[in-house]
Amino acid sequence: MTWRPTVVGMLTRIALTGLASAASLVSLTFTGPASGALAPLEWGAGPLTVAALPRITYVAHRGGAREVPENSMSGLMAAYERGTAQVLDFDTRLLRDGTPVVFHDETLNRTTYLGGEVRRLDAREWQGVRLRPKDALPGSWRSERPPTVAEVLDRFGGRIVLMLEAKDPRSLPRLAGLIRARGLTRSVFVNSNDPEVARRVHRLGLLSQVWRSAQQLRTDRPERWRSYVDLLDVDHRARDADLARAVRSGIRRVWAHTVVTDAQRNRVLALGCDGVITDAPGRLARAAQRGARP
Template identity: 65%
Template sequence: MAPPTPPAPLTSPAALIALALAGLAALLPPPQWGAGQERAAAGVTIDTLPRLVYTAHRGGALESPENSMSGLTAAYRGGAASVLDVDVRMLRDGTLVAMHDSTLDRTTFSRGPVRELDARQWREVRLRGTRPAERPPTLAEVLDRFGGRVVLMLEAKDPRSLERLAAMVHGRGLTASVLVNSRHPEVARAAHALGLRAQLWRSARQLRTDDPSRWRTYVDVLDVDHRARDEDLRRAVRSGIARVWAHTVNTEQDRDRALRLGCDGIITDAPRRLTGAGGRARG
């Protein structure tokens, strides 16, 4: 049987929104509906996060191999971060996987576009820097391992994956403990319309002309470039969006500036370094 044809690329914000709002009924049923509800109900949620939030960016990419299960586990068990950030891409058969880049070249021993693989081929991929060499996880594995135990920030690298991602989060009862991150306001709006908690990230250049108050009705977390001008960060903090977190902050000086300007979250590749956390183990 020939592999499924990849969905056509989206060409406009309207197309993105139309895709996200098309409905979840056409998707395959999500695995084990309700399997995560007890975990989420008894566990950590976005609304129970501390006043100051530290996020392990890509699982703490300066301290562990990024987007690896071992790295995410180390960040979780270490206790330095309240949120684990995971990048999400879609394979040609619709499988969602943890991977930042559009190609395998930088972080694995394989080469080529991520979207050209299927689930079987994905199981053959091995990550650089892991001992013994481990395969990168699927999103299902990440959700099943950490869902309801820690807040997860899932960056939807492929907007076309949004419906499938929503089905997986809803199916595990994890909407209260998962943020869906994107750099596109229209994707954040679509995520909100699908019943997800939306996060929107913006670069220093974008923040020069942004009016973040326009997004306050559907963005739960505004993710701002710490290199932005003071006045732009202050405008973000005053936008009416509940939480404003700075990325990607890896020095104490940059952390202190972001906090002084009113940000209430730090997204970092080095959570243990910035928090001074030792080996506080979580189950």
């Protein structure tokens, strides 16, 4: 793998031998869909939109980060094929040349074989990045390049509802262009922690989502956002009263993150949330098939 001299100084080589071997690996070894899983939602006469979502919606957070390599194409594909979630969630960041890519952290260190800031790379240099799957993940996974946002939209857009978090608000015009060009303005939620960013998303003609922490929900008045927020994404750890206030806000959809247990799921649904954002969509779906609350 060859890096331009300007990049060498900002990237930390980590596990050099492992990186060299990882560079030749491209995709997952997938053990197959969960038994009894729902069939994936497919593109019919036109792109599937949020209008097709069920009354209670399950979201695979970062593809289902306790079950698959987070924010990877193979992980998103596995979640899609298993059919245990109706929405695929992923994070986005902006490269130096303006290319939006699928990645959560500001730096490469935690999830790849390299170190350094994501924003320092361009699209050509991004081709050399390889994800490092966690050893604790079930199944067998191979290293692969993190996808670009365009690649994810091309693979899944219109076939399942998508949720992307714009980690860098500067990316909104570029994201809007990618979404509009594919006719997916009613098929992709654009997420941020900032209600003012959600307002910008709404003005761009996209589906706006705003996530809030348990601490933020203590003082939030989400009814003030209902004219421009399509989806309120609330922390399941928030107090009952705060979750109930969010549900009564007038915002059409209120989904809770990041749920991993049956008890957490049952509580937020009992309080009126109509969606569950989870790192373990397969496990929750299996629990539902065994008779837990759906």
